[in-house]
Amino acid sequence: MAKSANPEKFTISAAELAKGLSISVEKLYKIIEFFDADSKDEWELKEEEHFVWLIKSKGTRLFSEFGAFSIAKYLDVTQRQSPWAKFKEFIFGHKAKLRNALVQKQIINNSESFLIRYGQGYVSKKDAVKILVTSYTRFNKAFEDLKTSDMSMQIDKDFADIEGERYYSLTGLWRISQLLGKELKSKDRQAWCEAVAVAGPKVMKAILDHRAALESRVQAAKNAAKKRDKDRCQFTGQRSTAAKPIDIAGHHIFCRHHYPDLATSPDNVITLTEAVHRDFHGWNGGQKKSCTVQSLIEFLDLHYPNATEASIRLHHVRKIYAHLEPAKKKEAVGAK
Amino acid sequence: MHTIASLKAEHKTLVAAKAAHQVKATSWQSLVNKLNITSEAKPLSVAELKTVMYQKFSVASTTELRKSKSFAMAIDGLDPLNFTLKSTWENLYRQFIDILPHEKSEQGGNCINGVDIFKYFRPWQVFGLNGKNASKADIKASYRNLSKVYHPDVPITGSAVIFDRITTMYNSISAEA
Numbered sequence: 068m069a070k071s072a073n074p075e076k077f078t079i080s081a082a083e084l085a086k087g088l089s090i091s092v093e094k095l096y097k098i099i100e101f102f103d104a105d106s107k108d109e110w111e112l113k114e115e116e117h118f119v120w121l122i123k124s125k126g127t128r129l130f131s132e133f134g135a136f137s138i139a140k141y142l143d144v145t146q147r148q149s150p151w152a153k154f155k156e157f158i159f160g161h162k163a164k165l166r167n168a169l170v171q172k173q174i175i176n177n178s179e180s181f182l183i184r185y186g187q188g189y190v191s192k193k194d195a196v197k198i199l200v201t202s203y204t205r206f207n208k209a210f211e212d213l214k215t216s217d218m219s220m221q222i223d224k225d226f227a228d229i230e231g232e233r234y235y236s237l238t239g240l241w242r243i244s245q246l247l248g249k250e251l252k253s254k255d256r257q258a259w260c261e262a263v264a265v266a267g268p269k270v271m272k273a274i275l276d277h278r279a280a281l282e283s284r285v286q287a288a289k290n291a292a293k294k295r296d297k298d299r300c301q302f303t304g305q306r307s308t309a310a311k312p313i314d315i316a317g318h319h320i321f322c323r324h325h326y327p328d329l330a331t332s333p334d335n336v337i338t339l340t341e342a343v344h345r346d347f348h349g350w351n352g353g354q355k356k357s358c359t360v361q362s363l364i365e366f367l368d369l370h371y372p373n374a375t376e377a378s379i380r381l382h383h384v385r386k387i388y389a390h391l392e393p394a395k396k397k398e399a400v401g402a403k
Numbered sequence: 404m405h406t407i408a409s410l411k412a413e414h415k416t417l418v419a420a421k422a423a424h425q426v427k428a429t430s431w432q433s434l435v436n437k438l439n440i441t442s443e444a445k446p447l448s449v450a451e452l453k454t455v456m457y458q459k460f461s462v463a464s465t466t467e468l469r470k471s472k473s474f475a476m477a478i479d480g481l482d483p484l485n486f487t488l489k490s491t492w493e494n495l496y497r498q499f500i501d502i503l504p505h506e507k508s509e510q511g512g513n514c515i516n517g518v519d520i521f522k523y524f525r526p527w528q529v530f531g532l533n534g535k536n537a538s539k540a541d542i543k544a545s546y547r548n549l550s551k552v553y554h555p556d557v558p559i560t561g562s563a564v565i566f567d568r569i570t571t572m573y574n575s576i577s578a579e580a
Contacts, residue, residue: 185480186480187479187480188479188480192580206580207579207580210580211580214534214575214576214578214580215527215534215535215537215576216534217525217527217528217534218524218525219524219525219526219527219534219572219575219576220575220578221524221571221575222571222574222575222578223571224480224524226578233580236479236480237476237479237480238476238477238478238479238480240476241473241476241477241479242477261473264472264473264476264477265472265473266472267472267476268472268475268476268479269472
């Protein structure tokens, strides 16, 4: 498919359009053939205006709303068919479908903070503002309006302060999205806020399911690494046995928070005793500090210079992932 | 003055119109207002409670309400609801619509300024303030006055649970966005 200059403009497939106009796909293609047959008559479909090619060799296309409108107009004039009521319904439904997909994407991309607290789902204020695609000023005003209403926002139910950061629960987000849906001047913005209430719970549940599945795959990667390393600490050589059990940890060479794509790979896990593991994180500046292969090599050179095999392995890992960038660069400060 | 019989008839018409997606928001609001005025001593029926909830979430039946994603988001964190119980519908009305007509100006041990503070989260009414023009100082002064009555250390009237609830209200209306 040739890439359109405006891909977001062409979203209607032939099958969807035929269904929307209550005609068969065959009939739709006959109409298109008629449109294409004489370039001098009044009926014309222009590439990049009415349609783009999906697969040109097969003649399949994606239509813009304008293209769909032209075909509906043709049906109205020539076929004594009045497709307008159905066409409007189709365009409305199509727009809602696209909007829901965009809302869903917006929620997925801004749900890193999503957590469950006392059985309720919460997102940070920063994510809530992004999900609703609004400004901090407008969001704050909606909060104030709700707070000063008879049915005020309730702390630890609609919002909460968690580790010094403001979070909003799904019920709080629902209330704010409902208010914005009613009060915003732009119809599109209203519809967006209403769509958040529709897509929100489904996406949040999917995120939780995904996290649970991810957690089990991370655990599987750690188990595989321990099995590969025969439960032996790669720095000290200590091994856990029945007679002398020691705690062995699976350490992510590139930490899972900043390099989530590597979290499920056993190659990114090295086995260390819990004591060594703890020492490394302490030396590196705490559990929240980003870990990379470079920091682990530096720690190894400093504290375990004789662990040659581990050193070779870590240098190999560094070579493989030389191109790697953290998934999240530190965001600019400024969000209130 | 509206009679219960005339309201019931109007309600029946609205339910039928709602089923046919023809009811207007204004008609529904008008019914809620009349119910509030008329049924002072009479609790709302299950059908009446359902009607306003259906309208609130733009659905036509309990089945649709249960499937509504918007409703799911609004009740996130609540225990599973038993829709066969009237108390469930009353709780939903309390949470999403208004004070139940027969619970307006309630009196009793859990009531402050005519509202049962454990059934309703109505800080402004409890604090005797208007949210639209109350200052931070007003909120603080009102909280202090209530504390003088309900703080657990106050003999006879003191109550830890009531004071906790009042404090939650105070923290809620004092919070910034």
